[in-house]
Amino acid sequence: MDGVPQVPEVPRVPEQRRPDSFAGSAALRFSVLGPVRAWRGEEPLATGSPQQRALLAALLLREGRTATAGELIDALWADEPPSQALAALRTYASRLRKVLDPGVLVSESGGYAIRALGEGALDLAVAQELAAGAEKAKNAGNLCHAREILGRALALWDGEALAGVPGPYAEAQRVRLEEWRLQLLESRLDMDLEQGCHAEAVSELTALTAAHPLRERLRELLMLALYRSGRQAEALAVYADTRRLLADELGVDPRPGLSELQQRILQADPGLAEPSAPHAEPVTAPVRPAQLPATVPDFTGRASFVAELGEVLASAEGRVMAVSALAGIGGVGKTTLAVHVAHRARGGFPDGQLYANLQGEGARAAEPETVLGSFLRALGTPDSAIPDSLEERAALYRSVLDGRRVLVLLDNARDAAQVRPLLPGTEGCATLVTSRVRMVDLAGAHLVDLDVMSPDEALSLFTKIVGEERVASEREAALDVVAACGFLPLAIRIAASRLAARRTWTVSVLAAKLADERRRLDELQAGDLAVKATFELGYGQLEPSQARAFRLLGLADGPDISLAAAAAVLNLPPDDTEDLLECLVDTSLLESAAPGRYRFHDLVRLYARACAERDEWLPGEREAALSRLLDFYLATAAGVYAIERPGDRLVDHLAASEYPGLTFAERHAARDWLYTEANCLLACARQSAAGAGTLRRAIDLLWAALDLSESGANPREYEATAEALLQSARRIDAPQVEARALMTLAHAHVDGGRFDKADQEAEQVIRLAREADDLLPAGWARNARGIIALYQSRNADGEEHLSRAIEHFRTLGDRPGEASALCNLSRIHLATGRTRSAVALAQQGMEIYDAMGNSMRGANGRYALGMALTQSGQLASATDRLVEALEVFRESRQRLWEGMALFRLAEVDIAARRFAQAAANAEMALTVLRGIGGEWRRGNVLTVLGHALTGIAQLDRAQVCWREALRIYEDMGSPEASDVRALLSPVQTV
Numbered sequence: 001m002d003g004v005p006q007v008p009e010v011p012r013v014p015e016q017r018r019p020d021s022f023a024g025s026a027a028l029r030f031s032v033l034g035p036v037r038a039w040r041g042e043e044p045l046a047t048g049s050p051q052q053r054a055l056l057a058a059l060l061l062r063e064g065r066t067a068t069a070g071e072l073i074d075a076l077w078a079d080e081p082p083s084q085a086l087a088a089l090r091t092y093a094s095r096l097r098k099v100l101d102p103g104v105l106v107s108e109s110g111g112y113a114i115r116a117l118g119e120g121a122l123d124l125a126v127a128q129e130l131a132a133g134a135e136k137a138k139n140a141g142n143l144c145h146a147r148e149i150l151g152r153a154l155a156l157w158d159g160e161a162l163a164g165v166p167g168p169y170a171e172a173q174r175v176r177l178e179e180w181r182l183q184l185l186e187s188r189l190d191m192d193l194e195q196g197c198h199a200e201a202v203s204e205l206t207a208l209t210a211a212h213p214l215r216e217r218l219r220e221l222l223m224l225a226l227y228r229s230g231r232q233a234e235a236l237a238v239y240a241d242t243r244r245l246l247a248d249e250l251g252v253d254p255r256p257g258l259s260e261l262q263q264r265i266l267q268a269d270p271g272l273a274e275p276s277a278p279h280a281e282p283v284t285a286p287v288r289p290a291q292l293p294a295t296v297p298d299f300t301g302r303a304s305f306v307a308e309l310g311e312v313l314a315s316a317e318g319r320v321m322a323v324s325a326l327a328g329i330g331g332v333g334k335t336t337l338a339v340h341v342a343h344r345a346r347g348g349f350p351d352g353q354l355y356a357n358l359q360g361e362g363a364r365a366a367e368p369e370t371v372l373g374s375f376l377r378a379l380g381t382p383d384s385a386i387p388d389s390l391e392e393r394a395a396l397y398r399s400v401l402d403g404r405r406v407l408v409l410l411d412n413a414r415d416a417a418q419v420r421p422l423l424p425g426t427e428g429c430a431t432l433v434t435s436r437v438r439m440v441d442l443a444g445a446h447l448v449d450l451d452v453m454s455p456d457e458a459l460s461l462f463t464k465i466v467g468e469e470r471v472a473s474e475r476e477a478a479l480d481v482v483a484a485c486g487f488l489p490l491a492i493r494i495a496a497s498r499l500a501a502r503r504t505w506t507v508s509v510l511a512a513k514l515a516d517e518r519r520r521l522d523e524l525q526a527g528d529l530a531v532k533a534t535f536e537l538g539y540g541q542l543e544p545s546q547a548r549a550f551r552l553l554g555l556a557d558g559p560d561i562s563l564a565a566a567a568a569v570l571n572l573p574p575d576d577t578e579d580l581l582e583c584l585v586d587t588s589l590l591e592s593a594a595p596g597r598y599r600f601h602d603l604v605r606l607y608a609r610a611c612a613e614r615d616e617w618l619p620g621e622r623e624a625a626l627s628r629l630l631d632f633y634l635a636t637a638a639g640v641y642a643i644e645r646p647g648d649r650l651v652d653h654l655a656a657s658e659y660p661g662l663t664f665a666e667r668h669a670a671r672d673w674l675y676t677e678a679n680c681l682l683a684c685a686r687q688s689a690a691g692a693g694t695l696r697r698a699i700d701l702l703w704a705a706l707d708l709s710e711s712g713a714n715p716r717e718y719e720a721t722a723e724a725l726l727q728s729a730r731r732i733d734a735p736q737v738e739a740r741a742l743m744t745l746a747h748a749h750v751d752g753g754r755f756d757k758a759d760q761e762a763e764q765v766i767r768l769a770r771e772a773d774d775l776l777p778a779g780w781a782r783n784a785r786g787i788i789a790l791y792q793s794r795n796a797d798g799e800e801h802l803s804r805a806i807e808h809f810r811t812l813g814d815r816p817g818e819a820s821a822l823c824n825l826s827r828i829h830l831a832t833g834r835t836r837s838a839v840a841l842a843q844q845g846m847e848i849y850d851a852m853g854n855s856m857r858g859a860n861g862r863y864a865l866g867m868a869l870t871q872s873g874q875l876a877s878a879t880d881r882l883v884e885a886l887e888v889f890r891e892s893r894q895r896l897w898e899g900m901a902l903f904r905l906a907e908v909d910i911a912a913r914r915f916a917q918a919a920a921n922a923e924m925a926l927t928v929l930r931g932i933g934g935e936w937r938r939g940n941v942l943t944v945l946g947h948a949l950t951g952i953a954q955l956d957r958a959q960v961c962w963r964e965a966l967r968i969y970e971d972m973g974s975p976e977a978s979d980v981r982a983l984l985s986p987v988q989t990v
Helices: 050-061 069-077 085-099 123-139 143-154 168-194 198-211 216-228 232-249 256-266 303-314 334-348 368-378 390-401 416-422 455-466 468-472 475-484 489-500 507-515 517-523 531-539 544-553 563-570 574-586 602-615 621-644 667-676 678-690 695-704 715-732 735-751 755-772 775-791 795-812 815-831 835-851 855-871 875-891 895-911 915-928 934-951 955-972 976-984
Strands: 028-031 037-040 043-045 105-108 111-114 322-327 353-357 407-413 430-435 446-449 591-594 597-599
Touching: 028 123, 050 069, 050 085, 050 111, 050 168, 069 085, 069 111, 069 168, 085 105, 123 143, 123 168, 143 168, 168 198, 168 216, 198 216, 198 915, 216 232, 216 256, 232 256, 232 955, 303 322, 303 334, 303 430, 303 446, 322 334, 334 353, 334 407, 334 430, 353 368, 368 390, 368 416, 390 416, 407 416, 416 430, 455 468, 455 475, 455 489, 468 475, 475 489, 475 507, 489 507, 489 531, 507 517, 517 531, 517 602, 531 602, 544 563, 544 574, 544 602, 544 621, 563 574, 563 597, 563 621, 574 591, 574 597, 621 667, 621 678, 621 695, 667 678, 678 695, 678 715, 695 715, 695 735, 715 735, 735 755, 735 775, 755 775, 775 795, 775 815, 795 815, 815 835, 815 855, 835 855, 855 875, 855 895, 875 895, 895 915, 895 934, 915 934, 934 955, 934 976, 955 976
Parallel strands: 322 430, 322 446, 353 407, 407 430
Antiparallel strands: 028 037, 037 043, 105 111, 591 597
């Protein structure tokens, strides 16, 4: 378990090439990793009787070597050859020769051989090449690529190798090839675990251990996957199941590796934790004094940048010039990194190191001719020999450097035009440039965009300045401090220096001071260092239109902003908006997060907002910008909802938007937009909760984006936003707004399995909606109360709620709402034993969805119908409907419903006694539902998984699942607890 195993090898099939005379014809291809087949190009060839295919297989597996007639007769018939075996063999060979290309099947020394095949003609040879490639990738440390290659090799198997081929030779080869396939599979699964894919591997390993119960390596991998997934009890149960099975079947104990793993799990051995690849430390270069400024003694992190820049500088020998240009926002540590890298590399530049601060961020940047004069003097040129003009100085500078190896550090450059005259032009020299501007127009430069520190690097820097003792006792507070600093090195250095100078302060005191966003920038100054002053230098260089864009874009909450959303904020066409944003990116005041997406550093955003409060002179400009952004999100989300749910009436009941949104030609693009914009959209809704004029639109935005909760994509953020909007709605005493806010929150609580809260909220929605004469939320609330009652086994209440919901939706003409309630009512009928009517109701609901072209909600109808068909014993039809639903849920990114469809398929599998498949589906359901859907749903899946594991004789593991399910049900007071309790004593068998 300590390393990645070797990729298993089998004897290689030599590369065989076709003669040139057949190069123009379609190539022959053969398969033995499945039925023995042959193709010419894409045309299948007739390979004849089973005995004839056995001959073809024996020759293909001889790897181009000649097989004698006697060897082939033994391979086909062993000890019982027919009386005319040799004649039959020759007949088979003659028939094959007619099918294959000339020169492929040859007679030689009384035997036969297959020769002159093209590269990749035999699937086994391809699999061997891929296995060798995987081994090479693994040895190079590229496990991800090795896994991908092994996956391609395994995909070449098409069922059982040499399927249907008779004879003892074929049987022996089948066993060999199956063993090799399992070894490859084990190797790939081991790499899965090395790459942290343990949760995903559990389902596959569960099915494999069921299919190969005595294969201890698979059991070992399953134990490790379960342990790394936080399921220690199940991992230990796998060992108990294995020990019992080996004793019963073989009378032996588990092998030492399996027993050792059990002990390590019992001891919670840290070595079993998910591995992580360490970063290689850069090679230290010798240092030598020169013009470089002193490096900071507490330089921290940046290992990858140091290595990258060091490699570029080391490549200067043999090149005309090596130039690296570092760009980033003020305070990100460009100068610190450049000086540190230059000191490490100066041993490779024995003829000196030059340094100049070009003061590009100030009002008066350094003139290139002035810098050249100082450089020439430092290189030994007397004042009398230094010419006056820029061109002559640059030419002399390059001449003086000819034949020398000099490193030049140009700090705080304004632009490429300022830098070009200062670049050496000779082999062996190198230049490091730092600037707030990305120097895309500096020909041949290696561009580096410097980002903020990682959390670990930031904490390390803070600790070096403050002291290990103070930080160790308040680690969480220290993490809060560096996070409040946005992991910006300058901000961290300032905060840490303030704390180091104040022995009476604790780290918590500093964290509390930085927690106030409005005061944060003022707190981040010490002596002549100030974060705000650093940002002010960049802001002061902006043109008026750029400065306006900087201020207004900083108002929007959210991790980033799309070009279309930014255009709404600025009220400008997208092309003009993009020009402004790219200018801000070039000055490092804005980051390009991805094509068409932009983001602020947290502290830069605070500075932009301070500038907006200070500099915006048009009344209401800030409020108007945020209102346009809200309108943009609402209009676009409503359009997405309408595409996803044709015929749904919700969009007719949403607040009107003055600013337009995006339009989409098809549902995939619409859905992609919703999930891409999820965090920004929810942030905008939360930000709009404070305004009385924007609250109704914010709530309607959340309602239109309910897929973010129901799908499981952003359930916690959605719920928190709904809570915030509800609190704001209650403060303004508006029943309609409060009802809608409550409805979104009730939806979130149903999706999260918090049914008591959801039921109380839905009950309030009905009262408030009636008071506000807002019909749509009332229908939705009755539908929600009906399904909640079903979950809580209050079937009479559920039937009443759903019947009234159906009437309500019919009054509104809301056909999708009616279909939803019908499908939910089907489940009530199912729970009360009315199977036939349950099938009919679900069928009716599904047909309504289908008639309206609502494929996503049609999947919910198929889900309900699949459940009803399962209980009615129509298992094949139930499987078909649930698989159809599963495909739509996956394609629509509905993770919650994808997991539930897998759970229902596991129930069908158990009814059909397909226990291994049931276990695999239940495991996949647990993986998909991880972190979403609530504990009650997880308890349901664990209960079904226990039944499936019992069916494949993994009894101890089944008990672990049922005990966990019982704990969940007891904690929730769910009636299912009594059923699971009955399963636990005594141990159940299927």
